[in-house]
Amino acid sequence: MVSPSQVTPSDVRERLLRATLACVERWGLTKTSVEDIAREAGCSRATVYRHFPGGREELVRATVEWEVDRFFRRIEARIAEQPDLASKLRVGLVFGHRAIREHELLQRVLRTEPDALLEELSQVVPTIEQLMRTYLLALLRAERLQLGIDVAAAADYLMRLFLSYLGSPGRWDLTDDAEVDRLVRTQFLAGIISG
Amino acid sequence: MTGGDHQLEERICEAAVRCIARTGLRRTTLDDVALEAGCSRASIYRVFPGGKDRLWVAALEREVAALEQRVATALADADGLAETLTAAIVETARALAGHDALRHLLEHEPGVVLPHLSFDGLGPVLERAVAFLAPWLECHLDPRSAAEAAEWVARLIVLYGADAHAPYDLTDPGDVRRLVATHLIPGLVPRHEVARHEQEHVNVLD
Numbered sequence: 145m146v147s148p149s150q151v152t153p154s155d156v157r158e159r160l161l162r163a164t165l166a167c168v169e170r171w172g173l174t175k176t177s178v179e180d181i182a183r184e185a186g187c188s189r190a191t192v193y194r195h196f197p198g199g200r201e202e203l204v205r206a207t208v209e210w211e212v213d214r215f216f217r218r219i220e221a222r223i224a225e226q227p228d229l230a231s232k233l234r235v236g237l238v239f240g241h242r243a244i245r246e247h248e249l250l251q252r253v254l255r256t257e258p259d260a261l262l263e264e265l266s267q268v269v270p271t272i273e274q275l276m277r278t279y280l281l282a283l284l285r286a287e288r289l290q291l292g293i294d295v296a297a298a299a300d301y302l303m304r305l306f307l308s309y310l311g312s313p314g315r316w317d318l319t320d321d322a323e324v325d326r327l328v329r330t331q332f333l334a335g336i337i338s339g
Numbered sequence: 340m341t342g343g344d345h346q347l348e349e350r351i352c353e354a355a356v357r358c359i360a361r362t363g364l365r366r367t368t369l370d371d372v373a374l375e376a377g378c379s380r381a382s383i384y385r386v387f388p389g390g391k392d393r394l395w396v397a398a399l400e401r402e403v404a405a406l407e408q409r410v411a412t413a414l415a416d417a418d419g420l421a422e423t424l425t426a427a428i429v430e431t432a433r434a435l436a437g438h439d440a441l442r443h444l445l446e447h448e449p450g451v452v453l454p455h456l457s458f459d460g461l462g463p464v465l466e467r468a469v470a471f472l473a474p475w476l477e478c479h480l481d482p483r484s485a486a487e488a489a490e491w492v493a494r495l496i497v498l499y500g501a502d503a504h505a506p507y508d509l510t511d512p513g514d515v516r517r518l519v520a521t522h523l524i525p526g527l528v529p530r531h532e533v534a535r536h537e538q539e540h541v542n543v544l545d
Contacts, residue, residue: 244458258453258454259450259451259454262457263449265457266449290525293521297507300506301506304499308494311457311458312460312461312465312494314461314490314494315465315486315490330527331491331522334526335526336521
């Protein structure tokens with residue numbers, strides 16, 4: 145048993161984020177209320193507002209942020225072992241694309257409330273983009289690059305293309321390793337890596 | 340449909356796009372469109388029996404066709420692969436940047452546009468771009484590469500076009516030439532042929 149004095153603010157925060165996720169699963173993004181979340185988390189509305197003074201809106205934003213952050217951490221952990229940029233991109237695309245397909249809550253809200261979800265995501269994505277640029281920049285500096293390449297613009301290019309394919313594979317079958325390999329060698333890296 | 344109805348349909352679509360540019364999609368009513376087009380609500384229902392939804396679809400289709408027409412004109416003057424890719428990107432980006440209704444929606448009602456620019460919703464947009472652009476590329480590339488290149492171009496327009504802070508300004512021929520030479524040409528043609536394509540790309544589109 146944990147006594148109340150041992151419950152830290154971050155525990156409560158995470159409990160509220162999990163409760164919001166559960167409510168969104170049940171009621172949807174726009175219909176979930178602070179009342180629902182408080183009941184799901186087993187706390188009072190006052191507690192919710194103490195942690196999230198902006199109420200419903202702030203909680204939903206924070207929950208989307210939290211879930212997106214967890215999603216990209218899973219990709220990062222998955223590609224950590226890969227030896228170079230090309231294999232990290234390859235494994236990241238295959239794994240990330242599958243994770244999006246299999247994310248039931250994401251897929252459901254994309255069907256039922258695409259406009260609300262995408263507006264939320266568009267607020268969260270710039271932070272992810274910045275983290276990815278920094279991450280890719282460090283990887284690019286360890287590679288042999290084409291002469292005269294602008295490393296910052298190249299990192300930005302890879303970030304944009306990676307995110308685009310993750311959500312919208314278009315004509316490419318991202319479950320096929322050979323096809324993903326060809327995609328990475330051509331569109332992603334042909335102009336960047338010297339070889 | 341009679342010739343008169345066709346003209347009326349055009350007029351109503353144009354009016355709808357002007358209304359959206361001014362007040363957005365959600366707040367535009369059929370009365371607004373009727374007033375703007377100088378016709379009655381009944382006329383709109385006669386031409387678009389489904390009402391608002393049918394009208395939006397027809398107006399969008401008309402805008403896309405106009406965009407394709409404009410880009411086709413630019414492509415007719417383009418020589419070589421690099422120049423064709425550059426012309427397609429610059430002309431599309433300029434048309435979209437100057438499209439008041441699209442700008443209004445992106446700024447004030449992103450929820451209307453974003454579902455067509457992300458996740459599975461982007462698929463049909465990419466396919467439409469491939470159907471239009473791939474034939475223009477087939478004199479330089481095999482059919483599969485032409486389709487992939489067309490989709491790649493459409494993706495880049497979505498990725499960079501909507502972002503004012505992007506390192507490439509797609510309405511600027513110099514920037515686009517750099518983007519094409521840096522990423523597209525090396526990704527599309529064998530390494531030993533790249534020099535030739537870069538050579539062709541000099542003195543283009545100034």
